[in-house]
Amino acid sequence: MRFADIPAHENVKAHLRELVDSNRLPHALLLEGPAGIGKFALARALSQYIHCENRIDGDSCGKCPSCKQHASFNQPDTVYSFPILKSESSTAISDDLFPEFKEFLTENKFMDFDNWLKLLNNPNGQPLIYVAESMNIIRKFSVTSYATRFKVLLMWLPERMQPECANKMLKMIEEPMADSILIFVSNTPQEILPTIYSRMQRVKVRPLSEPELETYLIQECSVAPEQAPGMAHLAQGSFLNIEKQLSARNDADKFLEYFITLMRQAYQRKIGLLRKWSVDVAGLGREGSMRFLAYCERMMRENFITNLRIPGLVYLNQDEETFSRKFSPFINERNVERLLNEFESARLDISANGNAKIIFFDLAVKVILLLKQ
Numbered sequence: 582m583r584f585a586d587i588p589a590h591e592n593v594k595a596h597l598r599e600l601v602d603s604n605r606l607p608h609a610l611l612l613e614g615p616a617g618i619g620k621f622a623l624a625r626a627l628s629q630y631i632h633c634e635n636r637i638d639g640d641s642c643g644k645c646p647s648c649k650q651h652a653s654f655n656q657p658d659t660v661y662s663f664p665i666l667k668s669e670s671s672t673a674i675s676d677d678l679f680p681e682f683k684e685f686l687t688e689n690k691f692m693d694f695d696n697w698l699k700l701l702n703n704p705n706g707q708p709l710i711y712v713a714e715s716m717n718i719i720r721k722f723s724v725t726s727y728a729t730r731f732k733v734l735l736m737w738l739p740e741r742m743q744p745e746c747a748n749k750m751l752k753m754i755e756e757p758m759a760d761s762i763l764i765f766v767s768n769t770p771q772e773i774l775p776t777i778y779s780r781m782q783r784v785k786v787r788p789l790s791e792p793e794l795e796t797y798l799i800q801e802c803s804v805a806p807e808q809a810p811g812m813a814h815l816a817q818g819s820f821l822n823i824e825k826q827l828s829a830r831n832d833a834d835k836f837l838e839y840f841i842t843l844m845r846q847a848y849q850r851k852i853g854l855l856r857k858w859s860v861d862v863a864g865l866g867r868e869g870s871m872r873f874l875a876y877c878e879r880m881m882r883e884n885f886i887t888n889l890r891i892p893g894l895v896y897l898n899q900d901e902e903t904f905s906r907k908f909s910p911f912i913n914e915r916n917v918e919r920l921l922n923e924f925e926s927a928r929l930d931i932s933a934n935g936n937a938k939i940i941f942f943d944l945a946v947k948v949i950l951l952l953k954q
């Protein structure tokens with residue numbers, strides 16, 4: 582991760598760069614600010630900048646051996662620490678889940694905590710940083726750095742350290758080892774042990790302004806200029822919220838396409854094509870399948886209301902509306918309730934881990950029968 586890979590935050594980047602260039606890096610640095618604005622990305626870029634063998638224009642080069650190691654998360658002087666869920670078989674250290682965390686970092690530049698919980702297979706979990714982790718960090722830091730001068734810790738969410746762990750880390754901050762840099766990244770700094778917090782050199786990272794988010798949307802996400810202000814406003818200063826809006830929009834396009842295919846092929850009774858459709862839709866995965874079925878239920882209701890000719894109550898986007906003009910007469914008082922029931926029961930079957938291909942094919946066959954009524 583280079584500073585250039587992170588949009589906006591020019592003041593913070595300049596400050597971090599200056600700390601390195603003037604050799605004034607503190608032993609304990611905290612990047613604090615709301616979730617989803619790029620703090621951990623900044624911490625990663627800083628760590629790569631510290632280790633880069635060939636810094637250029639105030640950024641790491643991205644090409645030297647050290648930068649390449651950073652890109653693949655195996656730079657030997659960088660220690661990643663993050664909250665995990667303790668299982669009976671694990672030693673309760675971040676290393677146990679490093680493969681998952683690498684996957685998370687690759688897919689989540691803006692650190693979507695909900696996605697981390699999904700990767701931990703527990704959407705309601707409360708991951709922590711356990712005392713075993715602090716022991717592991719101390720052990721790693723007592724080995725002399727051999728690849729570069731500085732050993733760097735990147736700890737995500739220090740507010741999730743258990744008290745015992747926090748006290749061990751406090752000791753490490755009070756009696757720093759030579760050439761060690763501890764970088765902490767916090768969404769809720771008020772929850773960090775005050776004795777630790779007061780010893781950190783703190784850098785506030787601010788939410789993005791609406792103009793900054795608009796620039797990001799237009800330049801990096803290819804969003805049409807006329808749509809950018811509305812999306813930027815809804816994002817409330819966070820890149821992560823932008824990503825969520827974009828992925829919901831992608832979903833909607835893909836879901837509409839699947840919905841139209843289902844209805845056309847069911848109307849024409851194309852069993853072979855519907856079998857292929859079931860396989861394609863099952864490829865959305867469990868979560869995606871459930872969201873798709875919820876989308877279909879919404880489309881049924883909207884088309885039924887369109888059919889009743891109550892326009893003020895219809896909430897469809899332009900593409901959906903175009904399809905509905907011809908399709909809505911097929912959703913009527915004779916079949917709407919049974920169709921909705923079939924989609925709902927498919928959704929429940931998927932949530933109970935049923936075989937998605939079979940469930941979707943079964944659903945398609947029922948749609949064939951119900952559309953004729």
Ligand SMILES: [Zn+2]
Pocket residue numbers: 632633634635636641642643644645646647648
């Ligand atoms: Zn480099």
